[in-house]
Amino acid sequence: MVRIALPDNTQLDFEGPVTALQVAEKIGPGLAKAALAAKVNGQIIDLTATIDHDTAIELITAKSDPEAALDLIRHSCAHIMAQAICRLFPETKLVYGPTVENGFYYDLDLTRPLSPEDFPAIEEEMAAIVKADLPFNRYEMPRDKAMAKLQAEGNRYKIDNAQRAQGDTLSFYTTGPVGNGNFEDLCLGPHLPRTGCVGAFKVMSVAGAYFHGDANEKMLQRVYGTAFADKKELKQYLNLLEEAKKRDHRTLGRQLDLFSFHEEGPGFAFYHPNGMIVWNQMLDYWREEHRKTGYCEISTPIILNEKLWHQSGHWDNYKENMYFVNIDETDYAVKPMNCPGGCLVYKSHPHSYRELPMRVAELGLVHRHEASGVLHGLFRVRRFTQDDAHIYCTPDQIKDEIIGVIDLTLKIYETFGLTDCHLELSTMPEKHIGSDEIWQKATDALKDALAAKNIDYAVNPGDGAFYGPKIDFHIRDCLQRSWQLGTIQLDFSMPERFDLTYVDRDNTEKRPVMIHRAILGSLDRFLGIIIEHYGGAFPLWLAPEQARIMPISEKTNEFAESVFQRLKKAGLRCTCDKADDKINSKIKRAHGLKIPYMLVTGPAEQEADSVAVRVRGGNQQKTVTIDEFIKVAQKEIEQRSISLLLA
């Protein structure tokens, strides 16, 4: 007898081994129909898996556990897509098909490249498979027998997958009954009970992907798709993508006339006057905070003798990504990092322990020759400015300095309204310099600092730089792609290579520890991120144009001009739209430019020395005196308020 316990503590007894489906049927036909899988001991199993011992089970439906259901739907849909592609292209070799954040993909080895033109046919075939409502069947084989079977089939990818799989038995899934040449795939599972449980799906894109992510391996075709429990959810997701596209910083950069790119300089952003306003506001704030936190600022040259880069070790590791120039028969390199230049500044005179910690900031312009395929708007460029700083300190000062950097970083992010960020700690890689002891001490200092701030973080073992462990700050863009912003890196290499010293209390020369840190990271990338974060609707303090004065007709042009002059004098960035247009047209135009405040001036306003304020994004208006408007706007700017005070 098998006794099954349910989440509500009731128990059901069965004569012998049962399946979760039979349990569901016993509870009720509705549940049997809705059930997608079952959870036993925290593990999700097929609805049709046999349970031969007393246990507690939980039936999974789209309602009871939407997350697990979605994962089942997507993984199963990956099989359906692979099956459809195999039907259309029988030579297809299956590789690997996991779920990912917003759907799934399947890596395939095909005899001919797929293109988006093939998607409709694939989707049609998938729809037929879903409509046929075929059961997913699992069967298991002892490892040696299964390996022999895979060897006979001759798919090197599946053999490789099987070798990596754990356990003494390997499982296969067929769609439709086992045998009869039905679609079959080596797979751990679990799956939906039937193909018909996939409510809605779409083939999204195709891209190349190296087998095992190894650039020396064959390039496979990765077909991306997504699936949902029903059509409505799919549509919602597609709408979300459409909305996200409107926030794309590349689109907004053009629309708001912030920056441009040109064929003459791929990967090199050209900043327009509007873009420079945002840029400079950002930097004014950045400098203000750094001054308050005890940083000084330096600036080092962009082009330096190539020898320096041999000394720093950058040439050995990164010469492929560096730009070089030859002047007066001497080899120079364009700097990809600021630290060697910073070290020369440090070395320009002796230092005492009394000076430490030294916090030396540099808004350094660096060039890196990134591979052509990775360029991406402002997010991945070949020329960018880092908000770099190097902190020279003693090992004992590391922890406090790290805490100081974390505090400053989070404070600055908060001002921009960036609260959805996550931290990662990267530890000692295989290829590294420095003793295990110093790595341990440094890593502990980073951990202690994180613990002191009570911050959650993920650990990337072995992912640190060769010269030291690091903490990275990450945020996500409007399309949920993750980007690194800030970084805190300990460096045991550079002080050594540049023979940096300070004179300690006991009058002996000692080696300082160097902390590299950036908060915004690449200012260019950060600009892109806040453009997307705000959807182009900047807070007043950052907005290129803060207010636009719009006379109702020519009759009040003169008054509008006088308002414009007053606001300008008060330090507000504004323009006056005296175009020969109706007010509707002016409003429409200003909304398109995402100008925070639209000030309509007609005869009534002239009479009261006021403006009719319309706030970006809304359709309400309120009339305030010009003095009042100036007062509120100035306050809002000074506070660097994220929201519009007059809204």
Place this chain on the structure above:
RNA sequence: GCCAGCGUGGCUCAGUGGUAGAGCUCCCGCCUUGUAAGCGGGUGGUCGUCGGUUCGAAUCCGACCGCUGGCUCCA
């Protein structure tokens, strides 16, 4: 760098072998305007570049450049 797709006025896009199009922007008029596009007219493109096929190429083919989506990479 690799795989796939794309490249037509400043912007968004139509145009599958036979005389380069639309809307917006911009310029000029008219309207004298009250809160998300008033009306009319006009300027503007060697169709990414170079080569090939063809009587004829934006359209077909090739190379290169750039962009987009991924992969690898990101000190």
